[in-house]
Amino acid sequence: MVLTNKKINFLGDSITEGVGTSAPENIYLNVIKAECNLAEARNYGISCTRIARQADEFEYGHPFCDRYKSMDDDADSIVIFGGTNDYGHGTAPIGAFEDRSEDTYYGAWHVLLRGLMEKYPRATIVAMTPLHRHDEDTPSPGNGKPLKTYRGIIKEVCEYYAIPVLDLYAMSGIQPRVPILREKYMPDGLHPSDEGNRLIASRLIGFLKAL
Template identity: 50%
Template sequence: MDLKGLKINFLGDSITEGYGCSSEATRFTNKIAAEHGAITRCYGISGTRLAHQTKPSDNPRHDLDFPSRVADMDPDADLIVVFGGTNDFGHGDAPFGNFSDRTAETFCGALHELYVSLLEKYHNAAIMVMTPLHRATEAIPNMHGKVLKDYVDMIRRAAEYYSLPVLDLYATYGVQPAVPVMMEKFMPDGLHPNDAGHVILTNKIVKFIESL
């Protein structure tokens, strides 16, 4: 796909919103627009998850799960990019669930609900999925006994089921915060990429979109 003039909706969490960047200009969504002529819309909200939260969060904004936000996205888009899941692992209280689930009450079900909603609304557009990045706490089981890779694997599996292309950033982003120098240079808090990290994100995303 040619990025010039391409209308892209980015649905995500704090990384998409640009937490960790020094300014909005260094956020990957804006870099793609500035450097490649795409028309980008940022639907990133910090703290949000794919699955519906069982117990309300202290900040109601964090409970705006991905499926519930599809209706508010601009319908005139050529490409939808979904980038989430790390918060479901990090602090989501929804059960992990099973692949057969079909509602947002579980993580697995939320993936199905989200992808179906996007396919119904954007059946004339392309949809791509990005897996979560590595994070410093990824190997510590969460309240559901799952590690981050369990969420990554399910994101891959559900996307494959709907034949949605996956940019596997978990496997190819090139930053593992368990290595101190990598964490210091690209992801100082062990979770959110800084400006240098967003340069990598921009380049990875652009190359993937161009391959579609």
Template identity: 35%
Template sequence: MKNLSELTICCFGDSTTWGDNGTGEGGPAISWTSHLSALLDGATVENFGIKGSRLAIKADRDDSFVERLDGIDATADVYILFGGVNDFSRNVPLGQMGSTDPHEFYGALDVLVREISARSPEARLVVLTPCKTSGKREKDIPGSFERNHLGLTQESYVAAVREVADYYSLPVIDLYTDSGVSPFLPEHRERYMPDGLHYSPAGYERLAHRIAAGLRAIL
């Protein structure tokens, strides 16, 4: 087994991985991924985050996680799968456990896990649950405890992530439950999550420490 310093870590995600700071700016330079190498003894960290990307395929975009599989590093030692908040907020059908339909959330998760594992069977796949958000009314983005247009709260999508990971015996870093940053605490929101959805540079750094601690317990 390689030391942490020898690992290549592929971070497959959405705007939270890309590094959106909620003001239309930001980028990978401020993302949690930018801190991860130093926190993991110099591991090589690759950022494959795209703003607004969902796990599941929908007709209005072509950058879902499923559609981007061919674009990620097929030689990485560790794959981090971090998404779901856009599936929730943009009303992706949940489906059910056992689905392999990439247009449904359960099905997209299943496809992603099986495809990454088939392409890189010796690599380790780690799943992160999406973080809580307070939503954005002006963009019709519900908060975690509100219902989307399908009548579902974010917990339904988080539960799907946990269930699929459990079925395939994959380690989960549960950021929905204990990211250490809450958009519902005014002090946290001001300092770490200025729009209640994305992170400030200080917020990404705090998130990076939580993710690194989770990875150190796994790798």
């Protein structure tokens, strides 16, 4: 995929919004815009938001499976980066692969991906899994599962729709349980620093160019 002059919509949570960075230009999507001469790098990141619809939606913000509808229509590519908040403070059930409801994690991924394919039939749609986080083995409040379970569901549903997945959980180079890596890339154990965002940008650039 040639990135020069492309318009990309980035749908995400606090990491995409830029929490953890020192300035907007250091957010991974703006690093990509500068390095690859994108026409647009549109930031649809909202802190605390989750993939699935939740009972506390009005406290934490509308989920990805609803918000994609309001994104600009002329994107050449869509990048989805979420799921860590569904694990961290989400209460929606995981559900099953057969679900097509916004109220379960499985179902919300189906709704989101099908909706994006219908809204952007000519665009390249990709997903990124959550990064490692310091508390990733703590049972989730909603389902009692580790973060790895939520990451696996992303890969499973995306595979069904033939949506490419950049597995940052496996290949970001960021593991906050290693002290030297935490200090450099993720000081709070959750949100990447400027250096962490540059590393994500590097991984995503290579991934998109290979498509």
